[in-house]
Amino acid sequence: MDSLRAAIVDGRNTAADDDQFIERLAQLQHEHGPMVCRSIFQTLAGIDLPRDTAEDYWRQVLYRRQQLSRILGRNVDLMTAMCDFLRSETRYLPHPRLVEVDSFERIVYESMYDGLTGLFNRLYFDEAFAHQISLAKRYNTDLSVLFLDVDDFKTINDTHGHIVGDVALKKIGAIIKKTKRDSDLAARYGGEEFVLLMPHTESINAFILADRIRQEVEKEEFTAHDLTYRLTVSGGLASCPLNATEPADLLHMADSATYMAKGSGKNTICLFKKDKRRYLRVKLMQPVLIKEMGFNDSQAYEGKSKNIGIGGILFENDTPLPVGAHVQVSITGRNNAPLLLIGTIVRIESFGPNSYDIGMAFSFKEMEKIATAEIAQFLKEGA
Incomplete structure (x- = not known):
């Protein structure tokens, strides 16, 4: 769902006017279905509507805008029409208030991104992951997910302090962002854990990208407070539909493969293997x-x-x-x-x-x- 919210915010920020913005929302509806209407109200009005209700209300908001524009003899702002409709025709906006756009965008940013690394946060990832899994199953495409865990990170924190650890996490996040492809989604999952979602990517190509990230981290020199050191990461990969077709199962498998990478000496990437007998060599x-x-x-x-x-x-x-x-x-x-x-x-x-x-x-x-x-x-x- 948050991936749709991001597209809506981007469309609002880049559209020349409300008419162009509405056209982009119509294109999102064509690509992703009626769930887009629910995201529109969540993003623009901060209310959560049932899917069918959201679709009906969105049609009525557009009609209300046309009515008001005709009565007033000028184009009425989309947000004005939405506020008027929700305030007068529904119970969802009993006490509307004005919010300055910079404050609105900051709230949206904080709900989607990790404040330290600038990558997406766990909440955003979980919702986007479920959405991408649905698309992969609908269109019969591959999808891979990578878990990355910083090796011996507790030692860095315990020895040099959390400020040095934060600098390291921020730099690793930047390496992931620089190395991944535009179509991939990177998030800080928690603590020293990162996760990378790779749509339209089967396990072999996902492994190549994952190992490239591992190598970039390995050769990076970290510096903080006159301290210079190096870090490595271990990772686990699982793929849909090869390993599983449900988000929770796929994440668990990628996490299990990460433990396998840690156990095999760290600084490595492991593919999830459900049954080792199937992979007999x-x-x-x-x-x-x-x-x-x-x-x-x-x-x-x-x-x-x-x-x-x-x-x-x-x-x-x-x-x-x-x-x-x-x-x-x-x-x-x-x-x-x-x-x-x-x-x-x-x-x-x-x-x-x-x-x-x-x-x-x-x-x-x-x-x-x-x-x-x-x-x-x-x-x-x-x-």
Whole structure:
């Protein structure tokens, strides 16, 4: 709901006049349905109406504005028409009062944002999360949620004081805001916990973004009161519909994966795994051929697989490949039949000169998506 309120406030602040503002509200109604009318009254009048009542009242407010404009011979302000309607025709505004716009916007800001980091607050996140889950289920799209927890943050507070801790939280919030995409929603969930909502993002791409944030925090140098120090974060990822389709379940899974990351040494990101037996990996020591996709002159590398599971393969190679790269791995399957896997590089570790362990994650859905994009590019170039 608060995501709609934010859109309404933004529309009011950027519209040239009330007519344009009303057009933008109509567009929101077209995109999100009758719940928008409820948000309009919550945002502009501070009252909470049932959905059907809000939709009916909104039509009457617009009609009241037309009536008043015709009687007075000039355009009547939307807020004037809303106040007149609610005051005279309903019981919802018995004692109206004027509020200066800066005060109104400050109240709206404080209800949506965390005062320390400038990220959204938990209340806003919870409502926006429920709304985005509904959209994901309605349109059958992916959605991922990331929990981030600052490692050993209590030590910072206990040793150097809460002011130093607040500076650290503010800077981590800025790193998250800078690194995330425009479509992602970042919030401070409480204390040293942050949460990132990633619409239209399946688990592999969510992992790549999450690890990028982790790396940015790791390399950042924190300074406060002549003290210089470094921090790391641990995170847990869960995805809809892969892991769950309800907000509470998805958050619990992301939180559980965060504990897994803490337990595995901190400064890492873990994907939620409901049943480890489903992710059984077996040793597979045999030659593989690796080729990065998207480049006509891409070099093919000869490597050696080490293990394979339902969701990924680990292979050794003498050349590093960038995290996030789409690659195809050719391996000999049963009865010597070639098996072609398409996926995304999610991890790379160096074990000495020209010796790298490379983890590639794949899913059948993602393989289909990447292959379709690759074929489309061939068709475009050949046309």
